[in-house]
Amino acid sequence: MKERNFERVRFELQQRPVVVSRVEKTSEGFITIVFTGPLLAQFNSLSFDDHIKFIFTNVAGETVRRDYTPRSFNTATQELTIEFALHAHGDASDWAKNARPGDSAVIAGPKGSMVIxxxxxxxxxxxxxxxxxxxxxxxxxxxxxxxxxxxxxxxxxxxxxxxxxxxxxxxxxxxxxxxxxxxxxxxxxxxxxxxxxxxxxxxxxxxxxxxxxxxxxxxxxxxxxxxxxxxxxxxxxxx
The missing domain is CATH 3.40.50.80 (Nucleotide-binding domain of ferredoxin-NADP reductase (FNR) module)
Known part of the structure; x- marks a missing residue:
């Protein structure tokens, strides 16, 4: 059996305010949203199934946290892309459906990456x-x-x-x-x-x-x- 290196990389946990840059309806069940923000300069995501906390305010004014995987991160433009699956009900789904450029949210994490x-x-x-x-x-x-x-x-x-x-x-x-x-x-x-x-x-x-x-x-x-x-x-x- 060949020895392979599964590399675990830890990151300093940080909350990063972001704003919506672009919104694209990917399909009937998905919306793709691109976020920008100056603190994304220190953002890292080295594995395809990393998890971040997406923190936003719902229609009732409550702070909500949901887990998402970064779809991609462009280090040159400091743009973070997240795909949102749409559901009949759900705070994050509703937020994504109504998202417009300039809307704000907060990204926390990832805590680390397991590089496969x-x-x-x-x-x-x-x-x-x-x-x-x-x-x-x-x-x-x-x-x-x-x-x-x-x-x-x-x-x-x-x-x-x-x-x-x-x-x-x-x-x-x-x-x-x-x-x-x-x-x-x-x-x-x-x-x-x-x-x-x-x-x-x-x-x-x-x-x-x-x-x-x-x-x-x-x-x-x-x-x-x-x-x-x-x-x-x-x-x-x-x-």
Missing amino acids: PQDFDWHLLVADSSSLPALARRIDELPKEAHVIAVIQVDDESDRRRFETASNRQITWVETHQQAIGLIEALELPAGEGFSWVAGEHVFALQARDILLQKGQAKEHMKAAAYWKKGAANFHEKI
């Missing part, structure tokens, strides 16, 4: 809508020659996006969590050493993680997290 090596023989990425921005960032950052297998659940077909095509990229979109679980159950893990990343709804992520462990995925080469849980607000948990 890119030189595995293959990369398995399992996500639902909540973790799609993190998965998309990982695909963008992996070398084009990397062997990628992705299973992605989204509620609306319009939320499916086009990634740069390559012969060694196998990307499958499904409509339900159960369909995604079925694909994982039927999946034969490729030869060689691979890394698996699973993130999404709590029960779904637990099921996917357990199936992959049963298939022989090395625990030290897998990362799984629940980005949300049915019936719970502001839920995030490593599993």
Whole structure:
């Protein structure tokens, strides 16, 4: 087994006031918002599934904190991009729907990054809508020659996006969590050493993680997290 360096990088926790620079409706289920601010000069995000606290004021005047993954950060322009998944109800979703250039918020974190090596023989990425921005960032950052297998659940077909095509990229979109679980159950893990990343709804992520462990995925080469849980607000948990 090749020794690979999983690098954990810690950052000083800092709250950074930001303002909305641009707003783009990515699809029926997503809005992309670009933020700027002078304190972003010290911002760092080295891993695709880093988490930041997005702090804002809701319509009732209450301060609300929600976890998000940075979609990208442009060090040259000091612009931070976050994708917001839209829901029928939810303070962050409502804020994003109504966001306009000049609106203010606060970004806290990330506390650190776990940098996952890119030189595995293959990369398995399992996500639902909540973790799609993190998965998309990982695909963008992996070398084009990397062997990628992705299973992605989204509620609306319009939320499916086009990634740069390559012969060694196998990307499958499904409509339900159960369909995604079925694909994982039927999946034969490729030869060689691979890394698996699973993130999404709590029960779904637990099921996917357990199936992959049963298939022989090395625990030290897998990362799984629940980005949300049915019936719970502001839920995030490593599993």
